[in-house]
Amino acid sequence: MSRTILLTGARAPVAVDLARSFAAAGYEVHLADSVIPWAARMSRHVRATHLLAPPRTEFAAFASGLRALAARLDPVAIVPTCEEVFYVAAAADDLDGRVLAPPLALLRMLHSKIDFAEHVRALGMTAPETWRIESRADLAAVPLDPAMLVLKPEFSRFATHTLIRPKAADLARLPLTPERPWAAQRFIAGEELCLWSFARAGRIVATVTYRPVWRHGRAAAYAFEAVECPGGLEIARTIAASGAITGHLSFDLIVTPAGMVVPIECNPRAISGLHLFDAQPALARAMLGEDADPVPTDGLGYLSPAMAMLGLPSALIGARLSDFVADWRRGHDSIGRTGDRMPVVGTVIDAARFAAKAIRARHSPTSATTDDIEWNGEAIR
Numbered sequence: 167m168s169r170t171i172l173l174t175g176a177r178a179p180v181a182v183d184l185a186r187s188f189a190a191a192g193y194e195v196h197l198a199d200s201v202i203p204w205a206a207r208m209s210r211h212v213r214a215t216h217l218l219a220p221p222r223t224e225f226a227a228f229a230s231g232l233r234a235l236a237a238r239l240d241p242v243a244i245v246p247t248c249e250e251v252f253y254v255a256a257a258a259d260d261l262d263g264r265v266l267a268p269p270l271a272l273l274r275m276l277h278s279k280i281d282f283a284e285h286v287r288a289l290g291m292t293a294p295e296t297w298r299i300e301s302r303a304d305l306a307a308v309p310l311d312p313a314m315l316v317l318k319p320e321f322s323r324f325a326t327h328t329l330i331r332p333k334a335a336d337l338a339r340l341p342l343t344p345e346r347p348w349a350a351q352r353f354i355a356g357e358e359l360c361l362w363s364f365a366r367a368g369r370i371v372a373t374v375t376y377r378p379v380w381r382h383g384r385a386a387a388y389a390f391e392a393v394e395c396p397g398g399l400e401i402a403r404t405i406a407a408s409g410a411i412t413g414h415l416s417f418d419l420i421v422t423p424a425g426m427v428v429p430i431e432c433n434p435r436a437i438s439g440l441h442l443f444d445a446q447p448a449l450a451r452a453m454l455g456e457d458a459d460p461v462p463t464d465g466l467g468y469l470s471p472a473m474a475m476l477g478l479p480s481a482l483i484g485a486r487l488s489d490f491v492a493d494w495r496r497g498h499d500s501i502g503r504t505g506d507r508m509p510v511v512g513t514v515i516d517a518a519r520f521a522a523k524a525i526r527a528r529h530s531p532t533s534a535t536t537d538d539i540e541w542n543g544e545a546i547r
Contacts, residue, residue, distance in 0.1 A: 170194045171450075172241040174232075175248030176203035176215055177516060177535065179469055179501060180436040182509050184247060186211045186445035193450065196239055199250075200228070200538055201519070205501070205512035220538035221253035225546055229257035236261055243454060247436045249323065251413070252277070252541035266453065267413040268434065274543065276405075276415075276432045279320050279349035289404055292428050294351040300344040305337060308350050312337055316351045321542040323433070324532050325384035346542070354430070356422040360387070361398045362439035363415045364453050365406035371452040373399060374462035375419070376439045379493060380477045385532050387438045388472035389493060392462045395419070397427030405432070441467050441500035466497035471513045 171188045173181050176197035182205050185195040189211035196213055197206045200220040207215045216235055219227035232254065236244060244265045246254045251267050252274075258265040267273070275281045279296070286293035297308050299317070308315065317340070318328040329336050331353055340348060363373035375395040378387030398419050406415055416433040442462040443449045451458035468477075473494060481490035502510035517531075524534035 170196065170239050170241045172236065172239055172244045173197045174218075174244065174246045174254055175199060175250045175435075175539070176206040177201055178248040178436065179205065179513065180438070180440045181247045182206050182209050182212075183441050183443075183445050183500060184245065184436070184450070185209060186503065186506065187443070187447060187450040190445060191447035191450040193242075196235075196241070198232070198235060203512075204515040204519075205509040208508035208512035210506050210508070221250055222538050222540060225253060225256070228253060229260070232257055233260050236264065245453065246413075248539060249435060249536045249541060250539040251435050253539070253546060256546045268409060268411050270546070272409050272411070273434050276434045277321055277541070278543070279318055279322070279351070279431050280347070282429075282432045283349075283351070285408075286401075286405070286429055289408055291401060291404065292426060294354055294428065294430065296352075297350045299340075299342060299348040299350050301342055305340070305342065305350070310350075310352060314353050316353050317348055318351075319542070320347045320349050323536065323540065324386055326530075326533060328384060351430070354420045354422065354428050356420040356428075359393065359395055359398065359419045359421060360390075360437060360439060361395070361402055361417045361419060362437050363399075363402045363406070365402075365411045365413060365415055366453075366455045367412055368407040368410040370399070370403050370406050370415075371455070371458075372443070372449055372460045373402060374439045374442050375399070376442060376462075378438075379466060380468065380473065380480070380490075382472070382476050382480075382532070388476060389466060389468035389497060390438050390442065391466045392439070392442050392464060395421070395427060397421075397425075398429075401427060401429050405429075438469075441469075444500075445503065466493055467500045468493070468497045469501050469513070470499040470510055471501060471517060475514075475517065 171193045176199035188195045194213045198216040218231045221228035255267045255270045283293040283296040313331050361375045363370050375398045376390045380389035381387040414436050416437040418430040420428045444463050448458040448460040481487045520534045521531050524531040
């Protein structure tokens, strides 16, 4: 039996920690991406990294390269980690059932800020009232004042372009078209939490709910702490079972002052909470369907390069330096773990590359990290 694992989306910090988990479980770990992933490349737990074509613009070449790589490595499983999951799923018919991700149609529903809310309500759970906005007429027909709304593109990530309780001038600038609709949702007040889980055939085998302690604007957290949220776990279990899902299931949740847990959106990929499993082998075994019970660790985890490059300036600007110092001291680094510190250097190189790419393209650095792998609902061909 093969003892090789292939992880895609190697640029993601979570891919490095997953590689560590699978290596600790006795697997030879290979990672693939359409950029050179320096953090992964510098990890001693990664056997090799492999370069694929960018799937957003060259899907046929990407799919062909992935098939050839899988044929050569013969991995027991192919595990997507980032936005490339949609393209891996689109190529899955030729990969002998080894892709640990839902089919593309199911991924589309989960990824859609509109369809996901409808699915949650169909399952008997609470979701924000949501309206599809394709035109000015659609926007005018929403029966709520803008101060009671959150607007976001139907397919988006990292809270890119999200407008929370916008003003009229913000709404006037929205690029509304039937091809790229927006979701208008009722604003839900409360504490924001995030939940990462992994499902096998509709059963949750690993999960953690966490509080984003430090984050870049409203984007992904780079410091995070596990919390208890039984209501969030029940939401994950219900959604996983509804589609017999295998793969990552991540959610943004709001806990209202009354204690109700409301799922705001779903991200069918890995997110920061995965780091809280500290690369334990039980996580890898559970993801492969083995009998294992991975338990997230207590305490604060963080990504040290982001804490230094983003957190420190934010703390200085926001007069939170004492909080920053305290969190740095009490937390532990998920990038440079004991015996595997070099990914810290690789993460800095990766960040510099994406920043330079953003400057050249006049995009945000966050957008630059996914613009060659993101999927916004268009046909994949």
